[in-house]
Amino acid sequence: xxxxxxxxxxxxxxxxxxxxxxxxxxxxxxxxxxxxxxxxxxxxxxxxxxxxxxxxxxxxxxxxxxxxxxxxxxxxxxxxxxxxxxxxxxxxxxxxxxxxxxxxxxxxxxxxxxxxxxxxxxxxxxxxxxxxxxxxxxxxxxxxxxxxxxxxxxxxxxxxxxxxxxxxxxxxxx
Numbered sequence: 001x002x003x004x005x006x007x008x009x010x011x012x013x014x015x016x017x018x019x020x021x022x023x024x025x026x027x028x029x030x031x032x033x034x035x036x037x038x039x040x041x042x043x044x045x046x047x048x049x050x051x052x053x054x055x056x057x058x059x060x061x062x063x064x065x066x067x068x069x070x071x072x073x074x075x076x077x078x079x080x081x082x083x084x085x086x087x088x089x090x091x092x093x094x095x096x097x098x099x100x101x102x103x104x105x106x107x108x109x110x111x112x113x114x115x116x117x118x119x120x121x122x123x124x125x126x127x128x129x130x131x132x133x134x135x136x137x138x139x140x141x142x143x144x145x146x147x148x149x150x151x152x153x154x155x156x157x158x159x160x161x162x163x164x165x166x167x168x169x170x171x172x173x174x
Contacts, residue, residue, distance in 0.1 A: 002164045006105035008086070008087060009092065009100075010084070010097045010101065010102050011082065011086040011101045011104060012095050012101070012104070013099075014097070014098055014101025014102060014104075014105060015101045015102075015104035015105035016103065016105065017062060017101075017102070018102060018104075018105025018106060018109065018143065018144070018166055019105045019108050019109050019112070021143050022106070022109035022110075022143035022144040022147070023112065023141070024143060025124065025143050026109075026113065026122040026124065026142060026143075027054050027141065029051065029052075029122060029124040030053065030122060031161070033051065033052070033053035033124075034053060034096060035048075035053050035054075035055065036052075036053065036054065036135075037052065037053050038050045038051065038053075038126070039051045041051075042119075044090075045134050047126075047128065047130075048107070048127060048129065048130075049125075049126070049127055050126045050128075051125065051126070052123070052124055052125075052126045052135070052140055053120070053122070054121075054123045054124065054126075054140045055117075055120045055121075055126060056079075056120065056121045056122075056123045056140070057119055057120055057121075060069075060144060063114035068114055068119030068120075069119070071110070071111075071114060072111060072114050072115070074094065075107045075108070075110060075111035075114070077171075078103065078104075078107045078153045079107055079108060079111070082100050082104045082107070083104070085100065087094050088157050095154075095158055096149075096155065096158060098153065098154075099151045099152075099154045099155040099158065100149055101151075102119075102147040102148070102151030102154070103147070103152065103155075104150050105144070105147050106145065106146070106147035106148035106151065107144070107148065108144075109142075109143065109144030110142075110144040110145070110148070111149075113144075121135040121144075122143065123139075123141055123142050123145070124139060124140065124142055125141050125142060125146075126140045142153060
């Protein structure tokens with residue numbers, strides 16, 4: 001019984017940590033920076049990194065602006081799918097559970113913003129990258145966006161690694 005609870009609880013606990021960090025950082029930005037304002041917390045990094053206070057009606061990194069209803073629906077589907085899938089995972093699959101927790105927390109964080117802020121999400125991390133004499137500004141993002149992206153990338157790496165191990169095992173037994 002305890003193992004079953006631990007297996008089930010890990011994903012929501014990771015998600016709760018992400019959700020709290022996301023909402024806390026957004027609240028700090030909303031309280032301390034005017035809308036469209038910017039602040040360089042590390043002056044030496046100012047050309048490349050700033051905290052900003054932007055409002056976003058799109059998906060992660062500002063994609064598909066103005067589609068808030070669609071993103072609410074997608075977030076709800078993702079949340080239910082992650083919770084159902086997490087219950088089916090083997091007990092020892094902690095890395096995949098961690099990735100799912102990151103994705104669940106990120107989806108919940110941005111969903112909460114959309115529901116409480118008339119379809120808007122607060123973005124506050126802004127990166128500017130000089131590449132080959134040109135300057136590229138990455139769209140502003142937040143902790144929830146980062147958690148979703150990191151969770152998806154790590155999950156992809158785990159799946160690719162698992163596929164390679166499986167393929168190697170098949171070659172050995174053939």
